[in-house]
Amino acid sequence: MTDAASAEDVKVQGKGKSLPFGAFEWLLAMRYLRARRREGFISVIAGFSFVGILLGVATLIIVMSVMNGFRTELLGRILGLNGHMFVRGVTSFVPDYDYLSETIEKIPGVVSATPIVEGQAMASSRSNALGALVRGIHEKDLRRLKVVSDHLLMGTLDGFDGGEGVAIGSRLARSLGLTLGDNITLLSPRGAITPFGTAPRVKSYRVAAIFEIGMSEYDSSFVFMPLDEAKQYFRTGDGVTALEVKIKDPDRVNEFVGPVGQKAGSCCDVLTWQQTNQSFFSALQVERNVMFLILTLILIVAALNIVSGLIMLVKDKGRDIAVLRTMGATRGSVMRIFFISGASIGVVGTLAGFALGTIFCLNIETLRVWLSELSGTELFSPEIYFLSHMPAEIDTGEVVSVVGMALFLSFAATLYPAWRAASLDPVEALRYE
Known part of the structure; x- marks a missing residue:
């Protein structure tokens, strides 16, 4: 053949x-x-x-x-730590945030509206100093942030609202040489106004918890502080810097801009996660x-x-x-x-x-x-x-x-x-x- x-x-x-x-x-x-x-x-x-x-x-x-x-x-880490929408004051801080938070949460499809105080500060220890993003938040709201509360390496969030302890990222703790119980010093330019200008505000806080989200940018810069303490530290008075709004479906966030904006009123702006992270x-x-x-x-x-x-x-x-x-x-x-x-x-x-x-x-x-x-x-x-x-x-x-x-x-x-x-x-x- x-x-x-x-x-x-x-x-x-x-x-x-x-x-x-x-x-x-x-x-x-x-x-x-x-x-x-x-x-x-x-x-x-x-x-x-x-x-x-x-x-x-x-x-x-x-x-x-x-x-x-x-x-x-x-997307999961960014939206897990940050809200899907932000309600911020147009000219100043957001007033009467408790009532506004309850009103927004009544909108169908909205999961939560969390008041936060946020600001930049210099975090330092005896060995080093780094820039940090300080975020003031209630203990119950911090526990709802599963990317933080479920990933604690050391410490606990018990009594977070009542004390002067803070929760910091693992990479920030490593860079500053800090461990549980050590003191971290925060320096903010928003201090007391004197005849010679604005004096920076410096205060030390005990490290109550160390978390690891798994995203290096957050683990190396975030510091969580009790909301009332953050209001005093950043001098926001009776207001907060923003409300973090979370919805059931983040991809439908644009559908909630109108309803949330109506509840917030003309004194506040509404930003979505797509706007804040669009280029990325x-x-x-x-x-x-x-x-x-x-x-x-x-x-x-x-x-x-x-x-x-x-x-x-x-x-x-x-x-x-x-x-x-x-x-x-x-x-x-x-x-x-x-x-x-x-x-x-x-x-x-x-x-x-x-x-x-x-x-x-x-x-x-x-x-x-x-x-x-x-x-x-x-x-x-x-x-x-x-x-x-x-x-x-x-x-x-x-x-x-x-x-x-x-x-x-x-x-x-x-x-x-x-x-x-x-x-x-x-x-x-x-x-x-």
Whole structure:
């Protein structure tokens, strides 16, 4: 039996009506994909095409999953610590905040409206000094912040409202060399007014709790203080700097701007999390789209390798194609043989890439730690990427799109070489044999 199969098989194929992609066509297609000594170069090209499709699909799945994980983690941490909306005074602090908070919370869809006092201060210890964001808040509201109350490394929030203790981030505590029970000194420019100008306000507080949110920017700068103490420290009088409003669905925050604004009145402005973080999340979205376009080029290059490999295979098998045609094989049968040869590379490569990408995403943090220990370098710096671990979130819709695109490119790449094989003239191919 030759590469063109037995004469009996071909005659049977030519006489009856055969199903698309029959056993005869699969037999020849798989035989053409197996390497022989004189066809080794063609097999090498097929191998590179397979590896290209595999790496392209796997890389796209991994990168898109990591980008999704980044957005989800950052959004969860940012919105978990900060409100979805902020009600701030236009010219001064927000007065009568208790009544306003209860009024806003009655709006359907609003979860909470938390009064806060917020200001910048210099946090110092005996060994160091750093800038900090001080936020005054009630104990009950701080306990509702699960990203803080559920991630206490030391201390407790019991009696937070009654004492002069503060809760600070783990990185801030580490940078200042502080531990539980130590004193942290806060310096604010909002001090007493004297004939010589405004004197900075300096006061020491006991470290009552140390928390770790997992986002380095927050862990290295946030200091939580009892609300009444913060009002005295920042001299806000009977008002607060803002009300933090949280709703059930953060993506629908714009629908609540009108109702909340009506309750707050003309003396207050309403800002949403999308406005305050617009540039940050827009940059993430642009980066995600650009990475998708760049990595798609890997799949296109792999598809072109399939084209070149099949064209060479068609040229090398010209004599076999001619023999098949003279023995009764139809143009459609020849076209299907070479379509199967090329598409098999794409399908197997896509499935292998899907498996590799999924396994990588499910174990990405373990692999990161292993690679960091192996190379002796820090592959994912929390100071640069804001998060303490590498996130990955697999989106089913995106994975289906990547797999579908890879299969489409693989099938499209086989059409022209398969058409050339089917269009080969048997007389011309056998003239000089």
